[in-house]
Amino acid sequence: MSATFTPLHRLEAWQAVPLLARRELSAVDLVRACLDRIAEREAQVQAFVQLGADAALATALELEAGPVRGLLHGLPFGVKDLFDTFDLPTAYGSPIYAGRQPPADAAAVALCREAGAVLLGKTVTTELANMFPGATRNPHHLAHTPGGSSSGSAAAVADGMLPLSLGTQTAGSLIRPAAFCGVVGYKPTHNRVPKAGVKSLSETLDTVGGFARSVRDVALLGAVLTGDARLADPANFEQAAAPRIGLCRTFEWAQAGDDTQQAWAQAEKALADHATPLTLPVPWRGLVRVQKEVQAFETARSLSHERLRYRELLSAPLQALITDGLAISGETHARNLRATASARQQAQALFDQHDVLLAPSTLGEAPRGLDSTGDPLFCRSWTLLGLPCVHLPFARGRYGLPVGLQLVGAPGDDHRLLAAAHWVHQRLRS
Structure with a gap:
């Protein structure tokens, strides 16, 4: 594949990077191609809350006139409206913060700009990154949800509006919209990426990550966000050995729909020579409950200002979550945090006999309707x-929407996970 035969707005980031560095591809042309795609499709998909077209073109011109800045030189990207940006408003998907203009970029946004990425705009988030949907529609079928809470970021990448975008996950807000929109979603190891300047919901759970159309692309983004150059090392992808894959249906497998079950059977067949079943520790049956309680407890307290000053501007579902969170005692939360710490210590043992785990991402393809973002059960x-x-x-899936599975890596081994993901993805798509 090359720039000659691929529309510029569909060019993958790892393909564009060397062309931009050699000046064989103009950063201005790439930005304009993405802006043209946005103009063509935004009225239907509604992925953005704010565009910065003029500023993006000015930045692209500066990049063309100067030296190569970094791994993302000249690449357009979008930012979930949960991240502060000094030059575009950040409203967190809530009327409470409509028109709010931060004085500084979130750390993750600044890191991307430093590496040469060009910010095109702010993408839709659900209300305060919870479950109440935003305006975004699934680009594959506009009557279906794109998932959430990073809905606009996933949809924009899926529709060719952007090669890269930033999102966050507290339950399933990276993996679920990636699954529903049919793109690659990457959730790094917790705390590998700085969260400064991102609206906080849960210190225990919040994780910054992103979306792209290939594993190599999210690896570029991940290398910039984590500062770990190993993530984007070409040798990881060109010389990757077959990983030892643990097949992990999880304790929630009974709730998987036909679409996920069929994708699982397809993957088992494709990876049969390199995969063996893995059983999770029995005490982990309660981890979904613990995650829900930790998220509710910490979100209710992180949103104390909004609850006390602007409760009438919060959606009914978010008010209900806050009420549930306030009903959880501090003693229960402390117990849940101990259980979380214990499980995280035990997690390394999962990788004694396996390099990565294959697991479901969602119950199935994106549900029809826009009043829900789907269930994050398999991500919690x-x-x-x-x-x-x-x-x-x-x-x-049954209605022609994307379906896939997720690979899970050992804590801190993001570079090995991405190398394995590239290897696995090639075989699943062949």
Whole structure:
């Protein structure tokens, strides 16, 4: 694949990077191609809350006139409206903060700009990154949800508006929209990426990550966000050995729909020579409950200002979550935090005999309707454990929407996970 035969707005980031560095591809042309795609499709998909077209073109011109800045030189990117940006408003998907203009970038945004990325705009988030939907629609079928809470970021990448975008996950807000929109979603190891300047919901769970159309692309983004150059080392992808894969249906497998079950059977067949079943520790049956309680308790307290000053501007579902969180005692939360710490210590043992784990991402393809963002059930435990995850799209569901599975890595082994994900993704799509 090359820039000659691929529309510029569909060019993958890892393909564009060397062309931009050699000046064989103009950063201005790439930005304009993405802006043209946004103009063509935004009225239908509604992925953005704010565009910065003029500033993006000015930045692209500066990049063309100067030296190569970094791994993301000249690449357009979008930012979930949960991240502060000094030059575009940040409203957190809530009327409470409409028109709010931060004085500084979130750390993750600044890191991307420093590496040469060009900010095109702010993408839709659900209300305060919870479950109440925003305006975004699934680009594959506009009557279906794109997932959440990083809905706009996933949809924009899926529709060719952007090669890269930033999102966050507290339950399943990176992996689920990646699955529903059919893109690669990457949730790094917890606390590998700085969260400064991102609206906080849960210190225990919040994780910054991103979306792209290939594993190599999210690896570029991940290398910038984590500062770990190993994530984007070409040798990881060109010389990757077959990983030892643990097949982990999880304790929630009974709730998987036909679409996920069929994708699982397809993956088992494709990876049969390199995969063996893995059983999770029995005490982990309660991890989904623990994750829900930790999220509710910490979100209720993180949003204390909004609850006390602007409760009438909060949606009914978010008010209900806050009420549930306030009903959880500090003693219960302390017990849940101990259980989380214990499970995270035990997690390393999962990788004694396996390099990565294959697990479901969602119950199935994106549900029809826009009044819900879908169930994050299959993401909750991995988020609680703080493990790095990559969603890999490779199949289609009953109604033709994307379906895939996620790979889970050992804590801190994001570079090995991404190398394995590239290897696995090639075989699942062949």
